[in-house]
Amino acid sequence: MHFAILTLFPEMFAPLQGSILKRAQNTDLISIRLVNFRDYALSKHNNVDDLPYGGGAGMVLKPEPIYAAVRDLPETVGSRKVILTTPQGRVFSQSLAEEWSKYTELVLICGHYEGFDERIRDLADEEVSLGDFVLTGGELAAMVIVDAVSRLIPGVLGEAASAQEDSHSDGLLEYPQYTRPPEFEGKQVPEILISGHHAKINRWRRKEALRRTFLRRPDLIPGIKLEPGDYFLLEELAEENLSIAVWREKWQYLRPIPNKRR
Numbered sequence: 498m499h500f501a502i503l504t505l506f507p508e509m510f511a512p513l514q515g516s517i518l519k520r521a522q523n524t525d526l527i528s529i530r531l532v533n534f535r536d537y538a539l540s541k542h543n544n545v546d547d548l549p550y551g552g553g554a555g556m557v558l559k560p561e562p563i564y565a566a567v568r569d570l571p572e573t574v575g576s577r578k579v580i581l582t583t584p585q586g587r588v589f590s591q592s593l594a595e596e597w598s599k600y601t602e603l604v605l606i607c608g609h610y611e612g613f614d615e616r617i618r619d620l621a622d623e624e625v626s627l628g629d630f631v632l633t634g635g636e637l638a639a640m641v642i643v644d645a646v647s648r649l650i651p652g653v654l655g656e657a658a659s660a661q662e663d664s665h666s667d668g669l670l671e672y673p674q675y676t677r678p679p680e681f682e683g684k685q686v687p688e689i690l691i692s693g694h695h696a697k698i699n700r701w702r703r704k705e706a707l708r709r710t711f712l713r714r715p716d717l718i719p720g721i722k723l724e725p726g727d728y729f730l731l732e733e734l735a736e737e738n739l740s741i742a743v744w745r746e747k748w749q750y751l752r753p754i755p756n757k758r759r
């Protein structure tokens with residue numbers, strides 16, 4: 498996967514040179530090209546922004562340097578997606594990260610200052626936001642996208658299974674994890690995890706992932722990819738917990754064919 502990041506602040510991208518992303522670049526699983534679009538400014542003063550037509554506070558990014566920088570990118574052998582980071586975009590999510598991880602190249606255009614010329618939007622296949630808050634610029638958003646997409650590229654994470662078991666990968670939050678010691682300050686590790694009984698452990702993990710999601714993020718419920726045995730787990734959860742019981746009606750329409758007991 499190749500990333501090209503168009504920014505006025507390439508020095509902000511130092512975090513991409515550490516840890517897992519550093520290893521991924523060293524092993525050529527990913528590459529990150531930083532392009533300072535100030536290098537494509539037309540004026541002798543290297544201006545990349547100008548006053549807004551119609552008046553108002555602040556400066557607006559000019560279209561020409563960004564168009565020129567995108568047009569000057571080396572040809573991609575494969576598929577390319579151009580993404581503009583802006584608080585007005587579609588909210589970034591794990592499923593978008595998964596979709597984008599299939600491309601050969603992602604081009605990320607970072608907006609900055611108070612805004613950008615509306616015609617810059619035409620360069621982008623997608624506009625994406627990190628959430629309903631405003632950052633000083635798109636750089637942090639671009640770094641988050643590079644990180645979330647890169648870890649889905651086969652080989653970037655050490656263990657193949659670890660990306661699949663994450664929170665959000667099947668629409669659920671991740672189950673609770675424990676390590677030694679079995680008791681810490683009176684807090685016990687659930688006995689089932691120490692039992693060595695793998696089928697029971699998997700059932701417990703699935704149930705706790707469902708519990709977490711229902712209690713912490715009920716907004717995720719419609720997107721959960723339920724498995725046949727989940728129906729029984731959900732019934733058990735509803736009996737154990739009143740606030741989950743409230744959701745009983747809502748999961749009726751998600752109800753799978755109960756053909757298998759977990």
Ligand code: ADE
Nearest residue numbers: 582583584626627632638
């Ligand atoms: N630029 C400024 N705020 C942003 C946000 N919330 N998401 C993406 N890019 C941004």
